[in-house]
Amino acid sequence: MGVTSRFRFIGKRVPRRDGVLKVTGAAKFAYDIEIPGMLYGRIFKSPYAHAIVDRIDKSEAERLGAVVITYEDVPKVLFNTRLVSVDEATYKDWEVLTKHPKYVGEPIAAVAARSEEVAQRALEALRVEFKEVFKPVLDPFEAMDPAAPKIHRKIVLANRWVDVVNNVGATLEYSEGDVDKAFRDADVVIERRFKTNRRYHLQLEPKVAVCKPEVGGSITVWTTTQSLHNTRILISQVFGIPMSKVNVVKTFLGGAFGSSIHTNLVTLIAVALCLKARRPVKIALTREDDILHDHVSYQMHFRIKAGARRDGRLVAGEFENVMDIGAHQIQAYPLLGTALGWFVSLYKWGSIRYVGKAVYTNKVPTCAFRGYGNPQVTWAVETVIDEVAEELNMDPLDFRLKNYRGLGDIFWGQGPTVKTVIKSDGVPELMRKGAELIGWYRRPKPWEQRGRFRRGIGLARGFHTSGAGGPISGEVIDYTGAILKVNEDGSIDYVTALQDHGGGTLDAHVKIIAEELGVPPEKINVVWSDTFTTVYDVCTHASRGVYVGGEGARRAAAKVKERILEYASRLLPKVVNPEALKMEYDEELDDVVIYVEGMPGEKVTLSEVARTAWQRNWGSISASVSYRATAAPPSFTVYFVEVEVDTETGIVRPVKVVAGADLGTVINPDLAAGQIHGGFAQGWSMAVLEDVVYDPESGEPLNKGLITDYKVPMAPDLPALDNFTVIFASTYEPTGPFGAKGIGEAAANPVAAAVANAIANALGIRFYELPITPEKVLEAIKERRG
Amino acid sequence: MASRVRPSPINTMNTHIIPVRFEYFAPKTLNEAVDLLSRFRGRAKVLAGGTDLVVQMKVGRVRPEYVVSIRWLRELDFIDTREDGLHIGALTKLRRIEKSDVIRRGFIALYEAAKAMGGVQVRCMGTVGGNLCNASPAADTAPPLMVYEARVKAVSTRGEREIPITKFFKGPGKSALEPDEILTEVMIPYQPANTGSAFLKVARTSMDLAKVNVAAAINVREGVVRWARIALGAVAPTPIRALKAEAYLAGKELGEDVIARAAEIAASETRPITDVRSTAWYRREVSKVLVKDALRIAYGRAVRG
């Protein structure tokens, strides 16, 4: 970490700014918003996976004093809950409330009453009669059968109707080079089919929305969202309220992992109830609502074919991607391109051919989950890469180094429309160090192991994009905004719409601003803002919080700095060019000193400058910036995982982890390491544990939504801290703020792959379906023994 | 294409509140409590720690009209060593069982079971009586109590009676208790010298109900098994004793092949199902492994004292 040492604030270990607030409960989340006269809402959800409502009798519910809305009371527009893509790339098939529910749990009606108890009784008093109940379609391959029931007939793309044929919501095909010839010329060809799991995000905070009517027809909204501005735009579009009358206010967020890149339906339903009731309304999903009916990861079925030459060069790659997207599109169409991007950017395949299909099923709609399809693609690719290397008799590590996309290569940040040339690459360093720390060259050979417990070491590498920017405006919207003010005493207000999900993104921004200005982080106030007072930021997703948002903040600071130096030069008459001035924090004065190098007399403090600008009517020192990144560089991660398999129970236990991360300059080492620990936990769980399963008859999730029915690993199920080593590459990303890139998703992407490769190393058996449960492991072991 | 599936009960589930209307009683004495139960016969539920009952009420699976909390009946919260054995009050928290030296030294399988249950918070609320009366096939305290041949005491306005634990479980969620009875205590006879026991559990995570749990107790004299007891949970509608495997072991020296054979027999006595936690096949396979492991550990403890 040599590079970071020249910084004053960046890279230093400091306590989290919101730590005390959260530990003491002082931090206010959307659920904590209480408004006098507020009503509590509950949502009437479809008890069937696919049905048509005949009629709803709401008289009894209304007699209980509840305000009731049904599909008849909401605007009749189709929309997409996510606005990150440009309009021409946005498929719209959602309604606020529907007469035609397409999954168990789809909202049909909603009630609001003076307490949650009354609301619940009113909900149970609704008489909803169904005209038709269809047999649910739960498998994407069955859904594509022309005889299968149609889930959607027509949906909207941009603003025109498109027909849905055989339940395929969107497709994408792509090819480069002569793939067939390349496969013919290959010495080794491996072809495999894969199926990934359907994972629930299990963010700490279930979805909540509070909507308050204001005088003059405005509304104020507090909600769990990754994007304040997109939530505002969507509310405005759906309800036809001018944006100047919709204010979305920032609250603390208890994690999201992609489950609120889009505006959760609960927000729109709360708005609809509020507009009807003309009273503030809160709807808070229970954990069960959240698990059962709100969001899960994309479940993907792949076919991957890879061809390589004897000399260890990949020459061809074929990728088929059938995504089981559930009943609605959130970002299914863009994911078809992005999944290809993940595939293309992992290795230099030579020629490639791709077919992607997003298929509707009668299940909960899927959305991004930490990595946006990248963990799924990386698991499959890294399995195939291991197998090709084995077939070529090459060390899998060398094979990877020979074929991966690194320094100077082209990288697809988010599919074909977001391309970047790689300018920082820590992969070789992380591979070398990681291999040493885990004992890669002493790893066991599966056929040499005897006894009940077998060890295995797996390697997988991956990456994630930092944002979705780039020189050209593609299908993705990606820019940020920041406002910075130097107050009249020299302290600083930082105003941003960018959401911090709890990972400490805004702590990083503060350090970046501090570094640029020399002002210590304690003097920088992050303003608790809203859409009325901030400029647009698209969303905290795509690991862009630090790389894009942080650079936006840095640029605002740089502008402010110019003004500070100009004002300072008015107080230092000898200075002819303000650019000659330097700013540095002086601990003794507890102030920033603005000075001329080598001339100790020529100096003034920031607080003097700020005060003088005020007293002498020079005007405010402030800046407002809107910033689009010119690149979307990859952050690389390399995981080495050692596991132990109990061959009698099939249970796999993590023994040791060496996690290498290239995130450029590390701004907050502890929080960055925290991302990696969390990324491992989620990736481990993806590899061996999690799945939402559905009843084949009713289409109802069998996990029942209870936290006791949907498990994730607990601390004792994960490696002890002593056996978990994090290493950071010493890289510097020239396009990032002080050399930084993202980390959130890269931290998780290759984990499942590394775990799967470790299991293969222990047993000599490969698994092509996630999760690799003890049941499957034991079955495979028994099968092999015959 | 029309389907005749039943509607999901999702709209009656609300875990923010208890979406069931009920009347709540908090009697101060056992007499008051059993009076209430006899008055509301069948329409009341006893509330101990609530870690099962409240969950079931929140999701609407159980809808009692009356809830009789027994948390103030301090006389049901004890661990006593008496002449005839160890007595544990029904209201004793799992955490207290886990922390009890007497239990760890004399009834280690019960200690191991309590320690393997839930997380610390759940163990600080949940009681041993609640675990038994909830009558889950996966109840972790059941297998140890079965291999120790414990008895439980039930009290009602009609008097009190003792029930051997092996006769207590009647089916998933069904125990031998009458609706007007309260379980007051568990009595465990002291185990003779040269007895060893053990409890093992396989679950999806370290905080989960068992896919399979097993307890074993063995009494050994001069290298020969005098008697062995094996109990398994989550592999049948109730926790079960593997009586055939036990009979097979009696009088044998405990070599690896004997252990393996006993495990095969025990597994053949199970009737597992497939559910979200695991498959019937896996449960049976792993029953064998856990029985073997538990027998080895229990044997080691028996001979080493």
Ligand SMILES: Cc1cc2nc3c(=O)[nH]c(=O)nc-3n(C[C@H](O)[C@H](O)[C@H](O)COP(=O)(O)OP(=O)(O)OC[C@H]3O[C@@H](n4cnc5c(N)ncnc54)[C@H](O)[C@@H]3O)c2cc1C
């Ligand atoms: C997160 C979590 C994890 C868990 N993990 C485990 C686990 O690993 N293993 C496991 O076995 N269980 C587990 N449980 C289930 C539960 O905690 C235990 O079964 C606990 O022992 C129940 O005790 P309680 O006092 O809370 O029972 P309660 O919920 O109060 O009662 C349970 C049932 O027994 C009846 N009842 C209680 N006491 C009496 C009495 N004295 N007389 C008559 N009837 C009575 C009640 O009416 C009710 O039907 C878990 C629960 C949770 C929420």
